[in-house]
Amino acid sequence: MDLIYRPRRLRRTSSIRALVQETSLGPTDFIYPLFVHSGREVEPIIAMPGSNRWTLDALVFEVERAWKLGIRCIVLFPKIDQSLKSEDGAECFNEDGLIPRAIRLIKKELPEMIIMTDVALDPYSSDGHDGIVSNDGVILNDETIENLCKQALVQASAGADLIGPSDMMDGRVGAIREALDGESFEDVGIISYTAKYSSAYYGPFREALDSAPKLIASKPIPKDKSTYQMNPANSREAITEAQLDEQEGADILMVKPGLAYLDIIYRLRQESELPIAAYNVSGEYSMVKAAAEKGWIDEKKLVLETLLCFKRAGADLILTYHACDAAGWLNNLG
Numbered sequence: 178m179d180l181i182y183r184p185r186r187l188r189r190t191s192s193i194r195a196l197v198q199e200t201s202l203g204p205t206d207f208i209y210p211l212f213v214h215s216g217r218e219v220e221p222i223i224a225m226p227g228s229n230r231w232t233l234d235a236l237v238f239e240v241e242r243a244w245k246l247g248i249r250c251i252v253l254f255p256k257i258d259q260s261l262k263s264e265d266g267a268e269c270f271n272e273d274g275l276i277p278r279a280i281r282l283i284k285k286e287l288p289e290m291i292i293m294t295d296v297a298l299d300p301y302s303s304d305g306h307d308g309i310v311s312n313d314g315v316i317l318n319d320e321t322i323e324n325l326c327k328q329a330l331v332q333a334s335a336g337a338d339l340i341g342p343s344d345m346m347d348g349r350v351g352a353i354r355e356a357l358d359g360e361s362f363e364d365v366g367i368i369s370y371t372a373k374y375s376s377a378y379y380g381p382f383r384e385a386l387d388s389a390p391k392l393i394a395s396k397p398i399p400k401d402k403s404t405y406q407m408n409p410a411n412s413r414e415a416i417t418e419a420q421l422d423e424q425e426g427a428d429i430l431m432v433k434p435g436l437a438y439l440d441i442i443y444r445l446r447q448e449s450e451l452p453i454a455a456y457n458v459s460g461e462y463s464m465v466k467a468a469a470e471k472g473w474i475d476e477k478k479l480v481l482e483t484l485l486c487f488k489r490a491g492a493d494l495i496l497t498y499h500a501c502d503a504a505g506w507l508n509n510l511g
């Protein structure tokens with residue numbers, strides 16, 4: 178054939194392929210999400226094979242393991258005892274609560290590990306929503322902010338480095354920035370859940386924390402989060418959310434879920450100069466694990482490919498439950 182261009186020239190050997198590779202993946206791209214509970218035993222999370230609810234002591238070991246693999250950032254999620262949950266989620270700003278205690282323990286052992294936290298009421302809410310639910314079933318935007326600011330301050334004073342407002346309600350980043358600055362936490366950053374969609378992919382996570390919306394007789398609690406999380410049908414709206422978060426002082430913008438939303442990652446990458454994070458959420462993880470258990474896919478190849486594709490789409494960082502496995506594979510440990 179009489180061809181001038183033969184793109185296969187640059188695919189001929191692994192050396193050539195590496196030379197022209199456009200994106201790469203490494204352990205410092207990852208943020209490792211970890212679940213912690215107050216019980217005495219490490220509990221496997223059934224819907225997320227390979228993930229656990231750690232005890233405080235075991236959590237520190239797991240964080241040390243992640244550090245040795247090259248991971249430099251974790252995010253913590255608490256499973257709160259039912260007895261501590263309430264309508265206003267006040268346990269979220271208890272200075273001796275599970276999260277502040279976990280932060281202090283980790284910072285004592287590993288001060289350089291970056292600790293990200295989640296700011297929302299759902300793990301602490303007896304109604305299972307991210308904000309306070311009124312008696313007529315409305316999730317209250319403005320009335321919830323005071324507790325969220327207190328939650329962020331308690332996390333920052335325990336040593337959190339990055340605060341992640343995750344409730345997808347209005348004005349969170351600005352209010353939390355002001356609260357942090359007011360207490361001299363200018364150096365604590367905000368990683369905003371900027372474009373967080375109302376998604377069935379969060380199912381296993383809600384099982385892990387027992388945090389799904391509750392059905393009770395005394396008030397009409399909405400059964401999903403669609404009055405505050407975004408409609409999966411929308412992408413222009415993600416740009417509006419990104420612009421607002423930037424104006425309010427966000428340091429990093431996040432898209433969530435990740436895999437079915439690569440177009441949103443790409444669009445935000447075009448629209449903003451801030452770092453973009455992708456959240457490879459629980460449902461995405463569990464699907465891979467389930468197929469791997471059945472022997473239907475090659476887990477290592479599939480996970481590394483998926484994570485690389487987040488980078489290609491425009492993500493700088495990836496929150497992923499595969500973080501330790503992937504870091505091990507990238508370090509040629511298995």
Ligand code: PBG
Pocket residue numbers: 295297299307343344378379380381382383402457458459460
């Ligand atoms: C809580 C929160 C959720 C996730 C992270 N923070 C669940 C939700 O919004 O219901 C989901 C993470 C995952 O599925 O991996 N605000």
